[in-house]
Amino acid sequence: MLNPHPTRYAELNGVLHDLVTGAQSALGESFVGAYLQGSFALGAGDLHSDCDFLVVVRDHPTAAQVAALRTLHRDLPHRDGHWFAHLEGSYAVADELRSVDGLGRAWWYVDHGSDELVLSDHCNQAWTRWVLREHGITLAGPCRVELVDPVPDDVLREQARAGLATLTDDVLGWCPPDVAWCQRYLVVQACRSLYTVRTGQVASKRDALRWAMVHGDPRWRPLLQQVLADRDLGLDRQAAPRPGSMDAAREFAAYVAAVA
Incomplete structure:
Protein backbone atom coordinates (compact mmCIF):
# COMPACT_ATOMS: atom_id res chain seq x y z
CA MET A 1 0.00 0.00 0.00
CA LEU A 147 16.44 -2.79 5.75
CA VAL A 148 19.36 -0.71 7.05
CA ASP A 149 21.60 -1.37 10.04
CA PRO A 150 22.67 1.59 12.21
CA VAL A 151 25.51 3.62 10.71
CA PRO A 152 28.41 3.91 13.20
CA ASP A 153 29.34 7.47 14.21
CA ASP A 154 32.99 6.92 13.30
CA VAL A 155 32.06 5.93 9.74
CA LEU A 156 30.02 9.12 9.31
CA ARG A 157 32.79 11.28 10.74
CA GLU A 158 35.49 9.62 8.64
CA GLN A 159 33.59 10.17 5.39
CA ALA A 160 32.86 13.79 6.32
CA ARG A 161 36.54 14.52 7.05
CA ALA A 162 37.65 12.80 3.85
CA GLY A 163 35.22 14.87 1.80
CA LEU A 164 36.37 18.14 3.35
CA ALA A 165 39.95 17.56 2.19
CA THR A 166 38.93 18.06 -1.46
CA LEU A 167 35.58 19.82 -1.04
CA THR A 168 36.34 23.05 -2.90
CA ASP A 169 37.93 21.30 -5.89
CA ASP A 170 35.14 18.73 -5.98
CA VAL A 171 32.32 21.28 -5.89
CA LEU A 172 33.85 23.79 -8.28
CA GLY A 173 34.82 20.97 -10.61
CA TRP A 174 31.18 20.60 -11.62
CA CYS A 175 29.62 23.83 -10.32
CA PRO A 176 31.01 26.99 -11.99
CA PRO A 177 32.51 29.56 -9.57
CA ASP A 178 30.84 32.41 -11.46
CA VAL A 179 27.36 31.14 -10.49
CA ALA A 180 25.95 32.43 -7.19
CA TRP A 181 24.24 29.13 -6.36
CA CYS A 182 27.63 27.38 -6.41
CA GLN A 183 29.03 29.81 -3.84
CA ARG A 184 26.14 29.01 -1.53
CA TYR A 185 26.43 25.27 -2.14
CA LEU A 186 30.12 25.25 -1.19
CA VAL A 187 29.43 27.01 2.11
CA VAL A 188 26.48 24.77 2.93
CA GLN A 189 28.39 21.56 2.23
CA ALA A 190 31.24 22.72 4.46
CA CYS A 191 28.74 23.43 7.27
CA ARG A 192 27.06 20.05 6.87
CA SER A 193 30.38 18.21 6.94
CA LEU A 194 31.53 20.07 10.05
CA TYR A 195 28.21 19.33 11.74
CA THR A 196 28.68 15.61 11.03
CA VAL A 197 32.27 15.62 12.31
CA ARG A 198 31.23 17.31 15.55
CA THR A 199 27.95 15.46 16.21
CA GLY A 200 28.06 12.13 14.38
CA GLN A 201 24.72 13.02 12.76
CA VAL A 202 23.46 14.62 9.55
CA ALA A 203 21.61 17.96 9.33
CA SER A 204 19.63 19.64 6.59
CA LYS A 205 21.26 22.52 4.72
CA ARG A 206 19.31 25.17 6.62
CA ASP A 207 19.87 23.55 10.01
CA ALA A 208 23.59 23.09 9.35
CA LEU A 209 23.95 26.79 8.50
CA ARG A 210 22.13 27.82 11.66
CA TRP A 211 24.19 25.42 13.77
CA ALA A 212 27.42 26.84 12.33
CA MET A 213 26.30 30.38 13.18
CA VAL A 214 25.91 29.37 16.82
CA HIS A 215 28.83 26.98 17.25
CA GLY A 216 31.37 28.27 14.72
CA ASP A 217 33.86 31.11 14.78
CA PRO A 218 31.86 34.41 14.85
CA ARG A 219 34.00 35.89 12.07
CA TRP A 220 32.17 33.65 9.57
CA ARG A 221 28.70 34.74 10.68
CA PRO A 222 28.20 37.40 7.94
CA LEU A 223 29.05 34.82 5.27
CA LEU A 224 26.67 32.27 6.75
CA GLN A 225 23.90 34.86 7.07
CA GLN A 226 24.40 35.84 3.42
CA VAL A 227 24.12 32.21 2.28
CA LEU A 228 21.03 31.62 4.41
CA ALA A 229 19.35 34.80 3.19
CA ASP A 230 20.15 34.10 -0.47
CA ARG A 231 18.97 30.49 -0.45
CA ASP A 232 15.46 31.47 -1.52
CA LEU A 233 16.89 32.95 -4.72
CA GLY A 234 17.21 29.39 -6.03
CA LEU A 235 19.34 28.36 -8.99
CA ASP A 236 19.87 31.04 -11.64
CA ARG A 237 22.80 30.14 -13.87
CA GLN A 238 23.10 33.77 -14.98
CA ALA A 239 23.34 35.19 -11.44
CA ALA A 240 26.90 35.98 -10.35
CA PRO A 241 28.05 35.64 -6.72
CA ARG A 242 28.04 38.75 -4.56
CA PRO A 243 31.38 40.60 -4.82
CA GLY A 244 34.02 38.81 -2.75
CA SER A 245 31.65 36.08 -1.63
CA MET A 246 33.28 33.25 -3.61
CA ASP A 247 36.69 34.06 -2.13
CA ALA A 248 35.08 34.05 1.31
CA ALA A 249 33.45 30.69 0.57
CA ARG A 250 36.80 29.19 -0.43
CA GLU A 251 38.42 30.53 2.73
CA PHE A 252 35.58 29.16 4.85
CA ALA A 253 35.88 25.70 3.30
CA ALA A 254 39.62 25.71 3.99
CA TYR A 255 38.98 26.79 7.59
CA VAL A 256 36.45 23.99 8.12
CA ALA A 257 38.81 21.38 6.66
CA ALA A 258 41.51 22.55 9.06
CA VAL A 259 39.40 22.55 12.23
CA ALA A 260 37.64 19.28 11.39
Whole structure:
Protein backbone atom coordinates (compact mmCIF):
# COMPACT_ATOMS: atom_id res chain seq x y z
CA MET A 1 0.00 0.00 0.00
CA LEU A 2 1.33 3.43 -0.96
CA ASN A 3 1.68 6.30 1.50
CA PRO A 4 -0.82 8.87 0.13
CA HIS A 5 0.61 11.94 1.93
CA PRO A 6 4.40 11.63 2.33
CA THR A 7 5.02 15.39 1.95
CA ARG A 8 3.09 18.65 2.42
CA TYR A 9 2.96 19.24 -1.34
CA ALA A 10 -0.03 17.62 -3.03
CA GLU A 11 1.57 17.85 -6.46
CA LEU A 12 4.76 16.16 -5.24
CA ASN A 13 2.73 13.40 -3.61
CA GLY A 14 1.17 12.70 -6.99
CA VAL A 15 4.59 12.64 -8.65
CA LEU A 16 5.87 10.18 -6.05
CA HIS A 17 2.82 8.00 -6.65
CA ASP A 18 3.71 7.86 -10.36
CA LEU A 19 7.37 7.16 -9.55
CA VAL A 20 6.60 4.30 -7.16
CA THR A 21 3.92 2.65 -9.26
CA GLY A 22 6.16 2.96 -12.31
CA ALA A 23 9.07 1.38 -10.42
CA GLN A 24 6.84 -1.43 -9.16
CA SER A 25 5.70 -2.15 -12.70
CA ALA A 26 9.26 -2.14 -14.02
CA LEU A 27 10.74 -4.28 -11.23
CA GLY A 28 7.96 -6.74 -10.47
CA GLU A 29 8.73 -9.07 -7.58
CA SER A 30 12.19 -7.54 -7.20
CA PHE A 31 10.62 -4.38 -5.75
CA VAL A 32 11.09 -4.23 -1.95
CA GLY A 33 10.17 -0.69 -0.99
CA ALA A 34 10.48 3.01 -1.79
CA TYR A 35 11.55 5.79 0.57
CA LEU A 36 12.37 9.48 0.82
CA GLN A 37 15.74 10.52 2.21
CA GLY A 38 17.51 13.86 1.93
CA SER A 39 15.88 17.19 2.80
CA PHE A 40 12.29 15.96 2.89
CA ALA A 41 13.21 13.16 5.28
CA LEU A 42 15.00 15.72 7.47
CA GLY A 43 11.90 17.89 7.60
CA ALA A 44 13.46 20.71 5.57
CA GLY A 45 12.15 20.10 2.06
CA ASP A 46 10.69 23.13 0.27
CA LEU A 47 10.21 24.46 -3.25
CA HIS A 48 13.96 25.01 -3.60
CA SER A 49 14.78 21.38 -2.74
CA ASP A 50 15.17 18.36 -4.91
CA CYS A 51 13.26 15.26 -3.80
CA ASP A 52 15.66 12.44 -2.93
CA PHE A 53 14.24 8.94 -3.21
CA LEU A 54 15.59 5.43 -2.74
CA VAL A 55 13.93 2.36 -4.21
CA VAL A 56 15.15 -0.89 -2.67
CA VAL A 57 15.38 -3.96 -4.91
CA ARG A 58 16.05 -7.62 -4.05
CA ASP A 59 18.77 -8.09 -6.67
CA HIS A 60 20.65 -6.08 -9.25
CA PRO A 61 18.06 -5.24 -11.92
CA THR A 62 18.09 -7.37 -15.04
CA ALA A 63 18.64 -5.86 -18.47
CA ALA A 64 14.88 -5.89 -19.08
CA GLN A 65 14.20 -4.19 -15.75
CA VAL A 66 16.83 -1.51 -16.43
CA ALA A 67 15.25 -0.88 -19.84
CA ALA A 68 11.84 -0.45 -18.19
CA LEU A 69 13.29 1.92 -15.57
CA ARG A 70 15.00 3.93 -18.30
CA THR A 71 11.67 4.30 -20.07
CA LEU A 72 10.11 5.52 -16.82
CA HIS A 73 12.80 8.11 -16.12
CA ARG A 74 12.95 9.35 -19.69
CA ASP A 75 9.29 10.22 -19.33
CA LEU A 76 8.91 11.62 -15.80
CA PRO A 77 11.03 14.83 -16.04
CA HIS A 78 9.21 15.94 -19.18
CA ARG A 79 5.71 15.85 -17.73
CA ASP A 80 3.98 19.09 -16.80
CA GLY A 81 4.44 20.31 -13.23
CA HIS A 82 7.22 21.58 -11.00
CA TRP A 83 8.12 18.40 -9.14
CA PHE A 84 8.53 16.03 -12.07
CA ALA A 85 11.80 17.84 -12.85
CA HIS A 86 13.11 17.67 -9.28
CA LEU A 87 13.46 13.97 -8.54
CA GLU A 88 16.82 12.41 -7.70
CA GLY A 89 17.57 8.94 -6.43
CA SER A 90 18.85 5.39 -6.78
CA TYR A 91 17.78 1.77 -6.95
CA ALA A 92 19.56 0.21 -3.97
CA VAL A 93 20.28 -3.51 -3.82
CA ALA A 94 18.98 -4.81 -0.48
CA ASP A 95 22.04 -6.89 0.48
CA GLU A 96 24.38 -3.98 -0.28
CA LEU A 97 22.20 -1.53 1.62
CA ARG A 98 22.04 -3.60 4.79
CA SER A 99 25.42 -2.73 6.34
CA VAL A 100 28.29 -0.30 5.81
CA ASP A 101 30.21 -3.14 4.16
CA GLY A 102 28.25 -2.27 1.02
CA LEU A 103 29.19 1.43 0.98
CA GLY A 104 30.41 2.75 -2.33
CA ARG A 105 28.79 0.09 -4.54
CA ALA A 106 27.32 1.50 -7.74
CA TRP A 107 23.53 1.48 -8.09
CA TRP A 108 21.31 2.65 -10.91
CA TYR A 109 20.86 6.38 -10.32
CA VAL A 110 19.03 9.35 -11.83
CA ASP A 111 20.45 12.81 -11.16
CA HIS A 112 18.38 15.84 -10.20
CA GLY A 113 16.16 16.67 -13.17
CA SER A 114 17.88 14.19 -15.46
CA ASP A 115 16.16 11.69 -17.73
CA GLU A 116 19.15 9.34 -17.90
CA LEU A 117 19.69 6.33 -15.65
CA VAL A 118 23.38 5.65 -14.90
CA LEU A 119 25.44 3.55 -12.50
CA SER A 120 26.73 5.66 -9.61
CA ASP A 121 27.59 5.48 -5.91
CA HIS A 122 25.98 8.90 -5.34
CA CYS A 123 23.29 7.59 -2.97
CA ASN A 124 25.47 4.86 -1.46
CA GLN A 125 27.22 7.01 1.12
CA ALA A 126 27.27 6.90 4.90
CA TRP A 127 25.22 10.09 5.31
CA THR A 128 22.46 9.00 2.92
CA ARG A 129 22.11 5.69 4.79
CA TRP A 130 22.00 7.52 8.12
CA VAL A 131 19.24 9.85 6.93
CA LEU A 132 17.31 6.94 5.45
CA ARG A 133 17.47 4.83 8.60
CA GLU A 134 16.98 7.59 11.17
CA HIS A 135 14.51 9.86 9.35
CA GLY A 136 13.44 8.23 6.09
CA ILE A 137 9.81 8.44 4.95
CA THR A 138 8.25 5.21 3.71
CA LEU A 139 6.43 5.54 0.40
CA ALA A 140 5.76 1.82 0.05
CA GLY A 141 7.15 -1.34 1.64
CA PRO A 142 8.51 -2.28 5.07
CA CYS A 143 9.80 0.18 7.66
CA ARG A 144 13.25 1.35 6.59
CA VAL A 145 14.88 0.24 9.88
CA GLU A 146 14.20 -3.34 8.79
CA LEU A 147 16.44 -2.79 5.75
CA VAL A 148 19.36 -0.71 7.05
CA ASP A 149 21.60 -1.37 10.04
CA PRO A 150 22.67 1.59 12.21
CA VAL A 151 25.51 3.62 10.71
CA PRO A 152 28.41 3.91 13.20
CA ASP A 153 29.34 7.47 14.21
CA ASP A 154 32.99 6.92 13.30
CA VAL A 155 32.06 5.93 9.74
CA LEU A 156 30.02 9.12 9.31
CA ARG A 157 32.79 11.28 10.74
CA GLU A 158 35.49 9.62 8.64
CA GLN A 159 33.59 10.17 5.39
CA ALA A 160 32.86 13.79 6.32
CA ARG A 161 36.54 14.52 7.05
CA ALA A 162 37.65 12.80 3.85
CA GLY A 163 35.22 14.87 1.80
CA LEU A 164 36.37 18.14 3.35
CA ALA A 165 39.95 17.56 2.19
CA THR A 166 38.93 18.06 -1.46
CA LEU A 167 35.58 19.82 -1.04
CA THR A 168 36.34 23.05 -2.90
CA ASP A 169 37.93 21.30 -5.89
CA ASP A 170 35.14 18.73 -5.98
CA VAL A 171 32.32 21.28 -5.89
CA LEU A 172 33.85 23.79 -8.28
CA GLY A 173 34.82 20.97 -10.61
CA TRP A 174 31.18 20.60 -11.62
CA CYS A 175 29.62 23.83 -10.32
CA PRO A 176 31.01 26.99 -11.99
CA PRO A 177 32.51 29.56 -9.57
CA ASP A 178 30.84 32.41 -11.46
CA VAL A 179 27.36 31.14 -10.49
CA ALA A 180 25.95 32.43 -7.19
CA TRP A 181 24.24 29.13 -6.36
CA CYS A 182 27.63 27.38 -6.41
CA GLN A 183 29.03 29.81 -3.84
CA ARG A 184 26.14 29.01 -1.53
CA TYR A 185 26.43 25.27 -2.14
CA LEU A 186 30.12 25.25 -1.19
CA VAL A 187 29.43 27.01 2.11
CA VAL A 188 26.48 24.77 2.93
CA GLN A 189 28.39 21.56 2.23
CA ALA A 190 31.24 22.72 4.46
CA CYS A 191 28.74 23.43 7.27
CA ARG A 192 27.06 20.05 6.87
CA SER A 193 30.38 18.21 6.94
CA LEU A 194 31.53 20.07 10.05
CA TYR A 195 28.21 19.33 11.74
CA THR A 196 28.68 15.61 11.03
CA VAL A 197 32.27 15.62 12.31
CA ARG A 198 31.23 17.31 15.55
CA THR A 199 27.95 15.46 16.21
CA GLY A 200 28.06 12.13 14.38
CA GLN A 201 24.72 13.02 12.76
CA VAL A 202 23.46 14.62 9.55
CA ALA A 203 21.61 17.96 9.33
CA SER A 204 19.63 19.64 6.59
CA LYS A 205 21.26 22.52 4.72
CA ARG A 206 19.31 25.17 6.62
CA ASP A 207 19.87 23.55 10.01
CA ALA A 208 23.59 23.09 9.35
CA LEU A 209 23.95 26.79 8.50
CA ARG A 210 22.13 27.82 11.66
CA TRP A 211 24.19 25.42 13.77
CA ALA A 212 27.42 26.84 12.33
CA MET A 213 26.30 30.38 13.18
CA VAL A 214 25.91 29.37 16.82
CA HIS A 215 28.83 26.98 17.25
CA GLY A 216 31.37 28.27 14.72
CA ASP A 217 33.86 31.11 14.78
CA PRO A 218 31.86 34.41 14.85
CA ARG A 219 34.00 35.89 12.07
CA TRP A 220 32.17 33.65 9.57
CA ARG A 221 28.70 34.74 10.68
CA PRO A 222 28.20 37.40 7.94
CA LEU A 223 29.05 34.82 5.27
CA LEU A 224 26.67 32.27 6.75
CA GLN A 225 23.90 34.86 7.07
CA GLN A 226 24.40 35.84 3.42
CA VAL A 227 24.12 32.21 2.28
CA LEU A 228 21.03 31.62 4.41
CA ALA A 229 19.35 34.80 3.19
CA ASP A 230 20.15 34.10 -0.47
CA ARG A 231 18.97 30.49 -0.45
CA ASP A 232 15.46 31.47 -1.52
CA LEU A 233 16.89 32.95 -4.72
CA GLY A 234 17.21 29.39 -6.03
CA LEU A 235 19.34 28.36 -8.99
CA ASP A 236 19.87 31.04 -11.64
CA ARG A 237 22.80 30.14 -13.87
CA GLN A 238 23.10 33.77 -14.98
CA ALA A 239 23.34 35.19 -11.44
CA ALA A 240 26.90 35.98 -10.35
CA PRO A 241 28.05 35.64 -6.72
CA ARG A 242 28.04 38.75 -4.56
CA PRO A 243 31.38 40.60 -4.82
CA GLY A 244 34.02 38.81 -2.75
CA SER A 245 31.65 36.08 -1.63
CA MET A 246 33.28 33.25 -3.61
CA ASP A 247 36.69 34.06 -2.13
CA ALA A 248 35.08 34.05 1.31
CA ALA A 249 33.45 30.69 0.57
CA ARG A 250 36.80 29.19 -0.43
CA GLU A 251 38.42 30.53 2.73
CA PHE A 252 35.58 29.16 4.85
CA ALA A 253 35.88 25.70 3.30
CA ALA A 254 39.62 25.71 3.99
CA TYR A 255 38.98 26.79 7.59
CA VAL A 256 36.45 23.99 8.12
CA ALA A 257 38.81 21.38 6.66
CA ALA A 258 41.51 22.55 9.06
CA VAL A 259 39.40 22.55 12.23
CA ALA A 260 37.64 19.28 11.39
